[in-house]
Amino acid sequence: MVDFAAIRNEFPILDQEIHGHPLVYLDSAATSQKPQRVIEAESEFYRTINAGVHRGAHELAARSTTAFEDARAKVAKLVGANAEEGEEEIVVTAGATAGLNLLATAFGNASLGRGGEAARRFALKPGDEIVVSKAEHHSVLLPFQELAARTGATFKWLDLTDDGRVRTDNLDEVITERTRIVAVTHVGNVTGAITDIAPIIKRTHEMGGIFVLDACQSVPHLKVDFHALDVDFAAWSAHKMYGPTGVGFLYGKREMLEALPPASFGGSMVELAWMDQPAQYMLPPARFEAGTQPVAQVVAAGVAAEWMMAIGMDRLEEHERMLTDELLKMGDIDGIRIIGPRENVKRIGTVAFDVEGVHPHDVGQFIDAQGIAIRVGHHCAQPVHRHFGLYASNRASCGVYNSIDDIDALLEALAKVRPFFEV
Ligand code: PMP
Numbered sequence: 001m002v003d004f005a006a007i008r009n010e011f012p013i014l015d016q017e018i019h020g021h022p023l024v025y026l027d028s029a030a031t032s033q034k035p036q037r038v039i040e041a042e043s044e045f046y047r048t049i050n051a052g053v054h055r056g057a058h059e060l061a062a063r064s065t066t067a068f069e070d071a072r073a074k075v076a077k078l079v080g081a082n083a084e085e086g087e088e089e090i091v092v093t094a095g096a097t098a099g100l101n102l103l104a105t106a107f108g109n110a111s112l113g114r115g116g117e118a119a120r121r122f123a124l125k126p127g128d129e130i131v132v133s134k135a136e137h138h139s140v141l142l143p144f145q146e147l148a149a150r151t152g153a154t155f156k157w158l159d160l161t162d163d164g165r166v167r168t169d170n171l172d173e174v175i176t177e178r179t180r181i182v183a184v185t186h187v188g189n190v191t192g193a194i195t196d197i198a199p200i201i202k203r204t205h206e207m208g209g210i211f212v213l214d215a216c217q218s219v220p221h222l223k224v225d226f227h228a229l230d231v232d233f234a235a236w237s238a239h240k241m242y243g244p245t246g247v248g249f250l251y252g253k254r255e256m257l258e259a260l261p262p263a264s265f266g267g268s269m270v271e272l273a274w275m276d277q278p279a280q281y282m283l284p285p286a287r288f289e290a291g292t293q294p295v296a297q298v299v300a301a302g303v304a305a306e307w308m309m310a311i312g313m314d315r316l317e318e319h320e321r322m323l324t325d326e327l328l329k330m331g332d333i334d335g336i337r338i339i340g341p342r343e344n345v346k347r348i349g350t351v352a353f354d355v356e357g358v359h360p361h362d363v364g365q366f367i368d369a370q371g372i373a374i375r376v377g378h379h380c381a382q383p384v385h386r387h388f389g390l391y392a393s394n395r396a397s398c399g400v401y402n403s404i405d406d407i408d409a410l411l412e413a414l415a416k417v418r419p420f421f422e423v
Pocket of ligand 1: 139189
């Protein structure tokens with residue numbers, strides 16, 4: 001039995017009042033709160049270890065390197081990736097956006113012939129195709145749209161069902177032998193829908209393409225195993241999985257990372273640099289980690305990963321399923337339309353909704369006045385909103401610290417919105 005009330009007590013930020021009400025935080029899809037042990041890990045690192053990694057002969061540098069690599073291994077374990085020296089499959093990035101841009105830039109570099117013969121598999125030319133889905137966050141949509149524009153590749157997408165799931169009934173039409181890259185979200189950040197990625201990955205590989213997963217909204221909520229899923233690359237952020245801001249991770253199959261050319265250049269990623277000869281880059285992951293790394297944040301992210309595994313991802317999933325059951329009851333409130341699947345099947349506890357006749361910013365402000373934090377706007381996913389005939393929506397999203405009482409506080413407040421605005 002996991003004591004979720006005790007888990008909630010590990011989050012100091014939740015112990016406060018907002019506008020005279022106890023804080024109810026239902027915006028974890030934007031960023032999760034941090035347990036005390038993660039906050040402590042970061043400051044403890046600065047108090048006792050702080051030094052650059054992978055350089056310097058002094059003891060602190062050695063300890064810093066060990067802490068950094070241990071954290072990488074913990075994060076790798078969370079997602080079923082390799083971490084043994086020489087086999088690492090996790091690259092440290094500044095977040096999901098940075099990881100996805102790293103990939104798009106590296107594919108662009110491969111398209112210019114960089115990375116030699118090994119990188120040819122990533123190269124794009126006019127007539128090739130890049131496929132995304134209409135469910136994508138702008139941080140998938142835009143880097144791959146730009147990549148298409150730079151290389152002359154055709155940009156295509158998988159459409160959505162009426163309730164906002166990525167359609168998989170016409171994969172043979174959309175993913176063809178010309179498709180080189182398919183980039184799709186694992187869980188929609190608006191709809192909370194879990195994408196049925198297995199047939200998309202299978203079709204992509206049958207056509208000889210590379211599959212990129214946006215795992216930003218799945219790693220914090222679901223047990224994921226990138227080897228079992230057979231994804232080629234996956235990107236996500238630490239700050240949505242109870243870790244610090246400013247850091248994230250890119251998973252790549254080892255053979256893919258070894259073949260991929262670098263995307264940014266500088267210190268700590270090169271074996272040999274010359275004035276008059278091309279540089280010789282290091283093996284992954286160092287090849288993709290140019291510059292001084294956010295070591296304290298990576299160490300704290302490792303603590304977050306370890307803590308999630310100690311609770312158990314299946315327990316986290318179970319708790320969230322229970323909260324989602326309650327959250328979906330908002331669909332019974334007069335004038336509220338859920339944007340996404342209404343049944344608690346293949347979805348997480350992120351629920352977007354429209355309140356008929358009330359602008360999301362008014363809803364958000366009204367809810368905030370009761371001490372409840374939800375997100376309003378387009379959530380960096382404008383095509384999804386257009387699909388539903390909207391520009392913006394409201395979104396409530398759960399974390400491990402939420403309770404049924406939190407959800408009930410929201411439901412109670414939501415029931416008052418339309419009467420308050422007299423619609
Ligand atoms: N993809 C999805 C599905 C997201 O929800 C987010 C964050 N809202 C991102 C990508 C981008 O993450 P970050 O802003 O942390 O880089």
